[in-house]
Amino acid sequence: MRHLDPTILVVVLGAAALSFAQPHMPGWVVYLLQIAIAASLPALGCMILLRSGLLSFGQGLYYFIGAYGVALVHAHLGISDAFLGILAGAAASILVAGLVGFFIARYRGIFFAMLTLAISMVVYGMAVKMDLFGRSDGLNVPRLSYLGFTPSRAWAQTSLFVFCVWVWAVFGIATHLYLRSRFGKLLTAIEDNETRVEYLGWSVRHAVHINTIVAAVLGSAGGALAAASARYADPSLAYWTTSGEFVFIVLIAGQANVLAPLFGSVFLETLRTYAAAFFPDEWQLVLGAVMLAIILFLPKGLGHLFALAGRALRPRRATAAPIEEDRT
């Protein structure tokens, strides 16, 4: 019998623990976690693109689409269902990434990064001038219902938190399975040697295109959770600094595992909250100093600490098993 995958086990147990712990958490912690969970999904998208050596500064575009998926289905169709909102954003993201992918999948390095940034900024520039998106003010998002169930005001926060946690769990596990698959290994191989991948009968461009779409879906799911948590969506979600933050999270967290971006996102939100509280005028300086320290002393990111701990706890053995998903 196969052993249960430790990552899946940690995700499920963690989600269950957080769900039960929510009523005992202070409100600000709940909100901080929701925002961190939301931001970690587009960061996870950045991470899977980085598996192929592609740096995206355009994940904010899909964050924006996911957020507006929830806001627009309510504003125009009167639907406030959380699941339908996420699905609407995901469908729109697949469409946009599918079209954009034809264009950007042929580029690498700085060209890929700048094109993703440029496309995101074009959408931002249009959104701030369009009534459809509420111009620069954005659109409000209603209190959500869940498959026909509308929680009372007292339970709304708990419901939303549990929803955020389990949406992350589903996307996190799906991404973990995706990365440990043959296609996931192919993504790593693309960074290593595109020529050999092509001569093994696979189109690198198609693989990058598919990966771009998967990253977009992750980004849009995060956007939907962010909009549901903040109760509004505005065009700044597509602004390049938002995308930069997701890259920042991956740099902090590393690429050891799908849990790394979640860990990095919670770390960043917590650091930002405390830095702003204790150093209201210098909080960005604190953030920069911490970033510098991580790059200098933990170049593989904070997530690598888990990989090191795992290796230390595991008995040392000469194994033929391939290294699984440790791209630290």
Place this chain on the structure above:
Amino acid sequence: MTRSRPAAPVLECRGVAKSFGGFAAANAIDLAVSEGEVVGVIGSNGAGKTTLLNIVSGHLKPTKGKVFFRGEDVTGVPSRTLARKGIARSFQVPQLFPTLSALENMMLALSLVAAPRKSILSRFDDADLATAARDALDHYGIADCADSLVSELPQGVRKLLDIAMATSAEPDLVLLDEPTSGVSSEEKSDVMQRLADRFAATGTTVVFIEHDMDIVRRYASRVVALTDGSVIADGPPEEVFAHATVADVIVGEPLPEGDA
């Protein structure tokens, strides 16, 4: 191993030419390779050997001429499509995945080409896949290096791994670009003997470029000599090496006056 369509040559080049700007790297090359042949392509540097291989393997489009694989026109068809049709290629500099182990390299090759029936989304670290990869490495005598990172492997093993990956789908035609270049003289014979045994066992058609004439004499059933992008001699090794220009320009050992 039985082959059911012996009529059309496995590979046929008709008037293949390639120019880079004003430089003609290949000049109206005609070449037909039959089932099971082991063809050694020789020529001095810049003679057009690698250009010919690049054209046949889909890396370059010819300026003129056509390439046929088992009678099908495959001129300009991309390398990934040719790989699926049964044309495999190794490189002068081995094209591997350096951050992975030799076993993972082989597993990836098998999972991408040789086992298309299994979903690309199925688990990579699969015991059956690992066993198949180990067996494939064993066929080339490099199973001992399975768990080493590619960056730690000696050049001879890298060459063999490159060829093992290229041939993972049991192709009909294998193109080898200098399979022994960069390999120590002690390793050369070992590498070539392993390849020869393997391809003889599977009846694979092979076209290989080689600078070591002893290797060509020993392992090629037919030799094609190129100079300035043109074929100057084509036939059994003893005939081609008896050709005056081949002996003088390519081998570097001019024939005695009476023989020329």
